[in-house]
Amino acid sequence: MPARTALIYSNDFARFSYGDDHPFKIQRFILAFELMRAYGLMELPNVKILDCPRAAEEALLTFHAPDYLDRLREFSESDDARADFRYGLGDLDNPVFRGLYDWARLGAGGTIEAARLVAEEGYDIAFNLAGGWHHAHRAKASGFSYLNDAVVAINLLLEKGLRVAYLDIDAHHGDGVQEAFYDTDRVLTISIHESGMYFFPGTGFEGETGTGAGTGYSVNIPLVAHADDALFMKAFDEVAFPLLAAYNPDVLVTQLGADTFRTDPLTRLEVTTHSYTYILRKLKALGIPWVAVGGGGYNLVNVARAWTLAWGVMNGVELPPRLPDSFVSIIGRLGYPNRMLLDAMHWAQEDDRNQALDAVERSIAVIxxxxxxxxxxxxxxTSGE
Structure with missing residues (x-):
């Protein structure tokens, strides 16, 4: 029987901008939505396309500090250049712009709605494209993230008495989510990411395993530069998948950042759509109610490809590699040449790849x-199969 799925989206996304020179482009959500539509993924019989509501402050206060939310609201209502570095606001990563708080509440509200659909309305899978703000802390913006949607949504699931596993496959460590649940055994957090030895946010090492009741419930698999599909799948198969299967949560929450791809301008991993879809298929095979959110990704076309492939997997549809002509026309008008349509081929040198293999094997042994x-x-x- 096909999965009952919901995609959370809003036409209001187009109203906001981090600025022309900022690497985060809200346009990527629009491109992903258009590519899904071009493939016919919006008309499937068990699919619902639902509007993205804004998060209520009551929900945000389950994690975020009241004074921080007050400052977000204040800065959001002005066109003046503002900054408050105590709260991480106004620097190059986290600019202040009119409507900022509305934008952040929109992304958080979509993830809360996805969690509600899965927990209360019997949806098998709900996907919020505009979620995945895993760097936001209780009272500080960080890494383009103002509100931590995953933490707030997981808190609501915990209030319902559910156990949750959170898997993060973004190139950046999910530090804000780990921090929120570091001392509890009701949330298992697993993050596969580029190593913090030389990469933002500088956290996510194997020794970060939790504290108190949460000892052993925080799992980190740091990958060094040039880790490729085989190593990404190795980390997933030998660590993440057996732990998820053993923990067998009531709800699975995944952050599906696509900045692990070879073409991403901000990262140094070598992942392609091959390992990305391999992991998604194995997650779906677990049969656990699934809340999925977007995340990082700065090559806009490949972000659209990744999240469209994810939506295809969630709905049991295998997509052809050739992009639909209507979508090629859209990105052509935006200035993307045809060579942007495929994964870049910049294979690592043998020594670099061997170092990446040694590093992941050491991490796996420690975990x-x-x-x-x-x-x-x-x-x-668990067999891990």
Missing amino acids: RKTIFPVIIGSYGE
């Missing part, structure tokens, strides 16, 4: 020693 006895020992053996 198997420190984390597996806690999770698999507590929730039962």
Whole structure:
């Protein structure tokens, strides 16, 4: 039986901008939506396209500090150049612009709605394109993120008595989400990301395993530059998948950032759509109610491709590699040449690739020693298949 799925989207996304020179472009959501439509993924019988509501402050206060929300609201109502570095506002990463708070509440509200649909209305999968703001802290913006939608949505799931697993495959460590649940065993957080040794946010090492009741429930697999599809899948198959299967949560929340791709201008990983869709298919096979959110990604066409492929997997549709002519026409008018349509081929040198392999094998060995006895020992053996 086909999965009952919901895609959360808003035409209001086009009203906002981080600025012409900022690497984060809201246009990527529009391109992803148009590509899904061009492939016919909006007309499937079990699919609902639902509007993205703004998050209520009551929900935001389950994580964020009241004074921080007050400052976001204040800055959002002015066209003046403003900054408050105590709250991470007004620097190059986190600019202040009119409507900022509305924008942040829109993204957070979509993830809250996705969680509600899964927890209350029986949807198998709900996907909020404009979610995935995993760097936002309780009282500080960070890494383009103002409100941590995943944390707020997970808090609401916890209030319903549900256990949650959070998997983050963005190139950047999901530090804000890890921080929020570092001391609880009701949320298992797993992040596969580029190593913080030389990369923002400088966290996400194997030794960050949680504290108190949460010891063993924080899992990090840092990848070094040039880690490719095989290594990405190895990290998932040998760590993330067996832990998810053993923990067997009531709800799975995933951050599906596409900045791990070879073409991304801000990262140094070598992932393609091959490993990305491989992981998504295995997640769907778990059969766990699934809340998915977007995340990073700065090559706009490949972000659209990634999230469209994800939506295809969620709905059991295998998409052809050739982009629909109508979409090619759209991106052509935006100035994207045809060579942008495929994954870039800049294979790593053999020595660099071997170093990446050694690093991931060391990480896996550490995690198997420190984390597996806690999770698999507590929730039962799993084959990992």
